[in-house]
Amino acid sequence: MxxxxxxxxxxxxxxxxxxxxxxxxxxxxxxxxxxxxxxxxxxxxxxxxxxxxxxxxxxxxxxxxxxxxxxxxxxGAATDWSRRVRTAVAPYIEALSMETGHAMVLSKFDNGRLVCIERRWGREPRIYIVHSGQEVPLLDTSAGWVVLASQSPEAVHTYMDGAAVPSREDGLLTKLDKVRRNGFAVARGEPIPSQLSLSVPVSNGAQGTDYVLTLLAAPGSNQLDRYLPKLTGFARDIELRIRQTDRA
CATH class of the missing domain: 1.10.10.10 (Winged helix-like DNA-binding domain superfamily/Winged helix DNA-binding domain)
Known part of the structure; x- marks a missing residue:
């Protein structure tokens, strides 16, 4: 701040x-x-x-x-939007966590911040996972890269300039180009050494990606990309439910 x-x-x-x-x-x-x-x-x-x-x-x-x-x-508890959206998406986050065995996080990007709005633990106890309402770093996480990949170059540089710990511009921009090509992001060491994450966009708003779905895996996990079809499928279902909730 x-x-x-x-x-x-x-x-x-x-x-x-x-x-x-x-x-x-x-x-x-x-x-x-x-x-x-x-x-x-x-x-x-x-x-x-x-x-x-x-x-x-x-x-x-x-x-x-x-x-x-x-x-x-x-x-906070009386906020109608939060209650309706979290109630709508919770069954999908729970089912995805049960099917994959991994922790899941749904984050929302708004007003320059990416914030966890719903999460579920998997079967692995060694996972670090943000709390609901906690900010997810934009520059150092797969969820943040998915959001930044949908932003303008000017916006990306603004976030980089405002970071408490400067990021290497060339490295980050290369990662964002890869996210744009692939449609997903993978991060290693997030936020602890060797922990892995896989993130996909859920929906796009007026200013780019506004919801992101993330799978978090413990150190030593392999072949996260095998979960990509399931993750993207659930992302489409979650996007539909969020749209239905917003129209209600």
Whole structure:
């Protein structure tokens, strides 16, 4: 997230959401962590945190940290879109996980971010898998490459320039060209050494691929491409269900 300094360029609402955004990948945050991430003065950051606690958006912990409050959970659970889509696609994700024995993730790309919306574990306990609601890195995952392959060159360079850890441009662009030719992406070492993933696009929106289906395999797994026909078949079924849900 960009620094919040800059002579009032960000509104109060944007700053508050920026603080809440820090909890996407963390269970809790601290005042010092908020100051470091946002570059807000400590007194200002403390005021924001106190107001968010008062509103129920955050909860103050006994150790002085902060986590998302129950009110945020209520709002998320009440979201009609999320409930309808996850209910519609869950049987497909479950069936695919059962048939392949591997972990499955369905992610949605929106507003520059790829986020896991549904997941299932496979039979392999050594898998690392993102949580629902957790952001999936664009530059280092097969799901991210599927999304980026549908983006304009200008958009790809924008994401690369904004990355916390710079990526080698030539290597990434070569991978994206391969994804465009093949229609799928395979990544090794995602996000832990030797773990494998296979991703296919589910549907395309106005700004490129907006849903991605990913199979995650444990280190030592071989011939992931044998799952490609099944994965693409389920992707078409999931796309149809999402369209039906959006029209409902």
């Amino acid at each position: 960009p620094a919040m300094t800059g002579k009032g360029k960000l509104s109060v609402t944007a700053r508050a959401f920026g603080i809440l955004d820090l909890l996407r990948d963390s269970i809790s945050i601290t005042l010092s962590g908020v100051v470091a991430a946002t570059e807000l003065p400590p007194a200002t950051a403390h005021r924001y945190l106190a107001e968010l606690v008062e509103l129920g958006a955050l909860e103050r912990l006994s150790n002085g940290g902060y986590r998302l409050g129950f009110r945020m959970w209520e709002l």
